[in-house]
Amino acid sequence: MTCYLCYNLPVNSSLFPRLFRSFTLLSFVTLVLSSAWTIAEAQSTPATPAAPPTAATPATPAAPATPATTDATGAPVDTPDQKALYDKAVHAYKAGYNNEAIDDLKAYLAAAPTDAAARGLLGFLELKVGGQDAQAVSDLEAAEHMNPNDRATRNNLGSALLRTGDVTGATSQFQAVLAGAPGDKVAETNLAGAEAQGGQFQDAVTLYNKLIAAGVTTANVYKNDGFCLGKLGQYPDAEAKYTEATILDPTDSASWVGAGLYASRNGEDATAIADLSKALDLGPTDPFQARFVYGESLAKVGRLSDALKQFKYASTLNPQDFSTFYNIGVIQNRLSDSDDAQIAFRQALSLQPGNPEATAGLALLTAKSGSYDAAITQLEQVAQQSPKSGPVQAALGTLYADENKGDLAVQHWRSALQLNPWDDQTRLQLATYYVTSKDYTNATEQYDYLTRRDPKNDAISNARGLAYEALGDHKHARAAFADAVFANPKNAAAWNNLGVCDEELGDKTDASAEYKKALATDPDIAEAKQNLTRLATGAISLSQPDKGTTVR
Numbered sequence: 001m002t003c004y005l006c007y008n009l010p011v012n013s014s015l016f017p018r019l020f021r022s023f024t025l026l027s028f029v030t031l032v033l034s035s036a037w038t039i040a041e042a043q044s045t046p047a048t049p050a051a052p053p054t055a056a057t058p059a060t061p062a063a064p065a066t067p068a069t070t071d072a073t074g075a076p077v078d079t080p081d082q083k084a085l086y087d088k089a090v091h092a093y094k095a096g097y098n099n100e101a102i103d104d105l106k107a108y109l110a111a112a113p114t115d116a117a118a119r120g121l122l123g124f125l126e127l128k129v130g131g132q133d134a135q136a137v138s139d140l141e142a143a144e145h146m147n148p149n150d151r152a153t154r155n156n157l158g159s160a161l162l163r164t165g166d167v168t169g170a171t172s173q174f175q176a177v178l179a180g181a182p183g184d185k186v187a188e189t190n191l192a193g194a195e196a197q198g199g200q201f202q203d204a205v206t207l208y209n210k211l212i213a214a215g216v217t218t219a220n221v222y223k224n225d226g227f228c229l230g231k232l233g234q235y236p237d238a239e240a241k242y243t244e245a246t247i248l249d250p251t252d253s254a255s256w257v258g259a260g261l262y263a264s265r266n267g268e269d270a271t272a273i274a275d276l277s278k279a280l281d282l283g284p285t286d287p288f289q290a291r292f293v294y295g296e297s298l299a300k301v302g303r304l305s306d307a308l309k310q311f312k313y314a315s316t317l318n319p320q321d322f323s324t325f326y327n328i329g330v331i332q333n334r335l336s337d338s339d340d341a342q343i344a345f346r347q348a349l350s351l352q353p354g355n356p357e358a359t360a361g362l363a364l365l366t367a368k369s370g371s372y373d374a375a376i377t378q379l380e381q382v383a384q385q386s387p388k389s390g391p392v393q394a395a396l397g398t399l400y401a402d403e404n405k406g407d408l409a410v411q412h413w414r415s416a417l418q419l420n421p422w423d424d425q426t427r428l429q430l431a432t433y434y435v436t437s438k439d440y441t442n443a444t445e446q447y448d449y450l451t452r453r454d455p456k457n458d459a460i461s462n463a464r465g466l467a468y469e470a471l472g473d474h475k476h477a478r479a480a481f482a483d484a485v486f487a488n489p490k491n492a493a494a495w496n497n498l499g500v501c502d503e504e505l506g507d508k509t510d511a512s513a514e515y516k517k518a519l520a521t522d523p524d525i526a527e528a529k530q531n532l533t534r535l536a537t538g539a540i541s542l543s544q545p546d547k548g549t550t551v552r
Contacts (some may be wrong), residue, residue, distance in 0.1 A: 082111055086118065098129045116146035120153040127160055131522065136160045151177045155186055158194070165200040165516065185216050191321060195472070201228040219249035226258050235265040246275070253282040257290050264297045272297040288317040292324060304331050322351040322358075329361050338365050356386035360395040367399055375399055390419035394426040409433060424453060428460075435467060443467040444476075451483070458488035465497055474504045485517075492522035499531060508535060 089104035105122040109115060126132040140157035147153060158173030171194045177187035192207035207224035226241030240261035245255035260275030276294040277372035284290040295310030308331045309534035315324045328345035342365050348358040359382050365376035376399050383392050397412035413430040416423060431446035454460060465480030478501035484494035499514030512535055518528035 011550045045427045067468050082108060085111075089118075089121075091242060093125065098125050101125055102129070104134040114146060116143045116150065116153070116381060119143040119146065120150065120156065123153075123160065125215065128154065129165065133163045135161060141520050149180070151181060151184060151187070155190055158187075158190055162194055163192075166387045166402065167194055167364070167429055171198070181215075185211065185214065189216065189221065196224060196228050204228045205232070216309065217248065219245040219252055219255060222248065223252070223255050223258060224254075227260070230262055235262045239266055239268075242331070246278075251282060253279045253284040253290070254286075256282065257286075257293065258286055260314075261293050264293065264300065266292070269297055269301045273301070288314050288321070292321075294399075295327065299327070299331060306336070307331055320351060322348050325351065326358050326361070329358070333361065333365065338368060340364055346451045354385075356382050356389040357391040360392045364395050364398065367402070372399060372403055376403075388419055390416045390423055390426075393419065394423060394429075397426065398429065406433065406437065422453070424450060429462070431467075435470075438470075440467045440470045444471065447480075451480075455483065456487045458484040458494060461487060462491065462494045462497060464502070465494070469501065470495070477501050480507065490521050492518045492525045492528065495521060496525060497533065499528070503531075503535065511535060 004183075006174075011090050083516050085104055085108045088100045089108060090100035092098075092104060102122060105118055105125070109118055109122065111156055112118065118306055119139050120143035123136045123138075123143060126136035126139060127477045137160045140153060140160050143150070143153045144157050154177045158170040158177075161167075161173065162170035171191065174191040175196060177184055178191065181187070188207055188211055192204045192211065195204035195207060205225060205228045208221055208228065211221055212225070213312070222245040226238045226245065227237075229241060230238035239259060242255050242258035242262060245252065249255065255273050256279035260272045260279060263269075263275055264272035271295070276290060276297060279290050280294065291310045291314040295307045295314060298304075298307035298310060308328065311324050311328045311331065315321070315328065318324065321443035325344050325348040329341045329348060332338075332341035332344060342362060345358050345362040345365070349355060349362070354357065360379060363375040363379050363382075366378075376396065379392055379396050379399065383389070383396060386392060387439075393412045393416035397409045397416060400406075400412060401409035404524045405499045409435065410430065415434075416426045416432070421424075427446050427450055431443050433444065433449065435444035436441070444467045446465065447460060447467055449466055450457070450460045454526050461484035463478045465484065468477035470479060478498065481494050481501055484491055485498060488494070495518035499511040499518065502508075502514060503511035512532065515528045516531040516533070517530070518525050522528075
């Protein structure tokens with residue numbers, strides 16, 4: 001008797017449902033001072049998706065020269081006292097005492113209200129210290145009115161308008177600069193930020209790529225480009241841009257979060273975990289975002305206890321976030337902690353009453369206590385109210401399967417997969433049901449899809465091989481088992497099964513070697529011992545595999 005092996009299948013699947021987090025804009029502009037055209041770096045930091053876009057945060061500008069009677073800033077100096085006051089303001093700014101500089105500039109402007117350069121510097125500093133955006137707009141508009149040709153003033157006025165949410169007004173200012181100075185990199189960077197904040201992500205990407213091609217290769221340009229590419233659903237390109245940003249500035253935690261987020265979206269879970277761990281070591285600007293994505297990535301690779309710690313930490317940072325409590329419920333359910341799972345789902349429902357996914361999770365727990373009919377009735381009602389909820393359909397499939405109503409289970413599982421083709425856990429349930437029903441053709445279809453999604457999952461490849469072998473398709477079965485041992489050379493079951501396939505195909509030499517590899521990996525594997533002994537004794541024929549083998 002040829003002995004095949006199967007075992008429980010850890011699936012590289014995201015939580016149920018896939019609760020993707022997105023970025024919210026924080027800062028996409030560069031502030032400049034006077035006629036100093038050193039490009040300062042724009043900034044972008046991830047935040048929770050519910051938050052509205054936040055406008056500009058001042059970046060470090062080029063320092064102004066100390067003013068003299070005819071200095072480059074053009075500041076008029078009517079009296080020695082006024083000159084001393086202006087000098088004092090500039091000195092305070094250079095020393096980092098921005099609030100003192102603001103007070104000195106206000107005193108100076110009380111005596112010299114038509115000084116455009118001083119008014120522009122005041123507006124810049126008001127932006128830099130924060131919390132004075134409306135006043136900054138007023139001062140910068142006054143400076144622009146007095147000197148409409150000053151590019152620095154227009155750039156900073158655009159930045160101020162962007163911070164107050166006036167994307168149209170900001171765009172107008174940046175375009176005015178570019179009309180007078182085509183190719184001005186500061187204005188182009190700021191215009192790209194305005195496009196991004198206004199939701200024109202493709203236009204922003206075009207501008208960022210133009211800047212990169214022109215040699216503006218700062219970490220923040222790459223980071224902002226990655227942000228926009230992610231918004232466009234171009235996850236591989238987004239990850240590449242964020243990764244480049246981490247190379248250019250390894251100390252920027254937001255870049256590591258972005259790289260980790262899109263590595264996770266691209267199925268590169270080990271990379272995602274490493275990137276997000278680095279972000280947390282650096283101290284992320286938005287620790288909630290970092291903790292959430294880190295927890296999601298850990299859950300995807302089956303590190304449920306570690307993931308639970310991250311989500312619990314995230315819940316203390318943002319106790320009003322539905323997704324965090326929902327995922328806590330999902331993980332605690334998977335860890336067989338039904339009581340705490342129910343508490344988490346109820347907390348999620350208190351934040352989003354009637355949410356179909358949380359309702360489905362709670363209903364599954366209700367069914368565990370034996371109330372299947374009540375749970376099914378409740379979920380059927382929810383399904384009517386929320387017909388596009390994949391998790392509700394998946395939960396109904398699970399309940400009907402437990403009630404031995406296979407046709408209804410398959411119907412609901414397939415509906416769930418139509419709504420969310422990436423729900424690997426539901427697809428695995430469907431594949432397992434087909435195996436137990438000896439419907440190996442449909443089983444291989446589902447395993448093929450799972451393997452394309454996660455080619456490095458040796459357990460899935462082993463199960464796929466068993467299904468093909470049950471159909472008598474030794475060629476495809478052998479390929480699947482070979483994939484399994486390539487992904488995990490320590491998978492003794494897959495080595496045994498690969499040996500069986502090679503023996504079926506007439507290659508007894510390789511079969512013998514593969515049985516020995518199975519035993520070298522696990523000396524107690526009885527199936528490999530039996531197969532090797534039978535092969536050594538020269539058994540004439542192999543029995544057909546047990547087509548009733550259950551893959552769990």
